[in-house]
Amino acid sequence: MSRLVRLADRRAVVAGDGFTLVRESGAPLPDGDVIIPAADWIARGEALGGRSGRTGVWLGPAEDPAILKDRLAGLALVAVEFPKFTDGRGYSIGALLRRRYGWTGELRAIGEVLRDQLFYLARAGFDAFALAPGRDAEAAARAFEDFSIAYQDASDGRTPALADRAAAAREAKIVRTRKLLARIAAAHPDAAFASSLSAEDMVLTDLIARAGLPIRVFTLDTGRLHAETLGMIGEARARYGIEIEVMRPVAAEVEAHVAAHGAHAFYESLELRKACCFIRKVEPLNRALAGRSAWLTGQRRDQAVTRGALPEEETDTARGMAKFNPLADWSWEDVLAYAARFEVPLNPLHARGYPSIGCEPCTRAIRPGEDPRAGRWWWEQADKKECGLHEQPSAQSLESAA
Numbered sequence: 001m002s003r004l005v006r007l008a009d010r011r012a013v014v015a016g017d018g019f020t021l022v023r024e025s026g027a028p029l030p031d032g033d034v035i036i037p038a039a040d041w042i043a044r045g046e047a048l049g050g051r052s053g054r055t056g057v058w059l060g061p062a063e064d065p066a067i068l069k070d071r072l073a074g075l076a077l078v079a080v081e082f083p084k085f086t087d088g089r090g091y092s093i094g095a096l097l098r099r100r101y102g103w104t105g106e107l108r109a110i111g112e113v114l115r116d117q118l119f120y121l122a123r124a125g126f127d128a129f130a131l132a133p134g135r136d137a138e139a140a141a142r143a144f145e146d147f148s149i150a151y152q153d154a155s156d157g158r159t160p161a162l163a164d165r166a167a168a169a170r171e172a173k174i175v176r177t178r179k180l181l182a183r184i185a186a187a188h189p190d191a192a193f194a195s196s197l198s199a200e201d202m203v204l205t206d207l208i209a210r211a212g213l214p215i216r217v218f219t220l221d222t223g224r225l226h227a228e229t230l231g232m233i234g235e236a237r238a239r240y241g242i243e244i245e246v247m248r249p250v251a252a253e254v255e256a257h258v259a260a261h262g263a264h265a266f267y268e269s270l271e272l273r274k275a276c277c278f279i280r281k282v283e284p285l286n287r288a289l290a291g292r293s294a295w296l297t298g299q300r301r302d303q304a305v306t307r308g309a310l311p312e313e314e315t316d317t318a319r320g321m322a323k324f325n326p327l328a329d330w331s332w333e334d335v336l337a338y339a340a341r342f343e344v345p346l347n348p349l350h351a352r353g354y355p356s357i358g359c360e361p362c363t364r365a366i367r368p369g370e371d372p373r374a375g376r377w378w379w380e381q382a383d384k385k386e387c388g389l390h391e392q393p394s395a396q397s398l399e400s401a402a
């Protein structure tokens with residue numbers, strides 16, 4: 001039995017589906033409940049009367065739902081085909097069935113239905129979704145739940161509304177962030193986004209890529225990152241068709257530091273740890289930003305005590321450029337909700353207890369209840385846990401990086 005995501009009592013649930021879809025007109029029908037082409041259903045007419053199972057019909061994207069006008073009584077459901085993600089004709093068909101023809105029974109979306117469409121499908125009046133093959137129905141239901149849609153039957157002419165204020169606030173944050181990103185791109189055509197490939201930064205990448213903004217995305221490969229983190233570069237390429245530029249440290253500087261202090265000097269003192277971070281992160285960052293007028297980060301205020309006053313927009317005085325933190329007021333839940341809704345690829349380490357991910361030797365998984373940044377440089381005090389990327393570098397360090 002295949003499975004559906006179904007909206008019931010304002011909740012999204014995964015349910016079994018006992019209907020068999022028969023796409024070919026005139027084909028022999030199996031026993032039990034069937035869904036057949038709408039035109040076939042009309043053509044068969046009385047001949048279907050002797051069947052014991054229920055009958056639903058499906059409409060293709062080019063079909064006029066008016067063919068069902070005055071014939072909807074007695075149907076078990078109407079299924080509307082979405083042949084591909086970008087084909088929006090099914091939304092109009094659904095809305096017409098609900099609003100013009102008064103269909104109050106099950107309205108099902110079938111075909112290439114993705115979970116980030118569910119929100120919009122519900123608004124058009126759909127209440128059941130047969131996801132595309134291979135899609136995770138439970139994940140889709142969870143994503144939908146997260147947005148707490150107050151599903152209303154669109155046949156009453158009212159616009160479905162968001163169920164609670166938290167969901168509305170989350171939606172408003174997304175809209176505001178999109179506007180901010182568009183404003184940054186317009187004001188700073190040379191803006192660059194320093195991505196750590198974390199969940200936050202993949203969400204920001206998604207927002208940039210979906211809007212087609214000309215913001216360059218780069219990452220700092222310190223040479224000590226987890227393979228899972230580096231794997232996100234390929235994930236972004238596959239998902240968004242963008243190439244995340246990789247900045248690397250100067251090999252001679254890394255070698256000199258290791259020769260002088262050892263490969264694990266960062267455990268020995270804050271100074272040596274910051275020296276390693278400078279060589280592997282800060283200097284490549286300075287190089288990536290040289291000559292630009294603005295840069296972006298995926299930092300959030302509630303990530304760490306050191307970020308509690310993080311502004312959305314600030315001036316990086318040492319670098320003489322604007323700095324934007326578009327997700328400054330997003331919570332971790334906001335990030336995960338967005339990622340679930342838009343199927344943003346995430347570093348698998350997040351699911352293994354790493355809410356914050358840095359270099360492999362300097363990051364560990366956290367235990368339940370621990371601070372999200374507890375796994376970063378865990379041997380240091382919480383108020384020292386920054387790598388220097390977001391501190392104002394000295395003029396001298398900028399000169400050496402240029």
Ligand code: SF4
Binds near residue numbers: 266280387
């Ligand atoms: S996080 Fe650790 S390994 Fe990475 S650059 Fe900083 S000190 Fe070096």
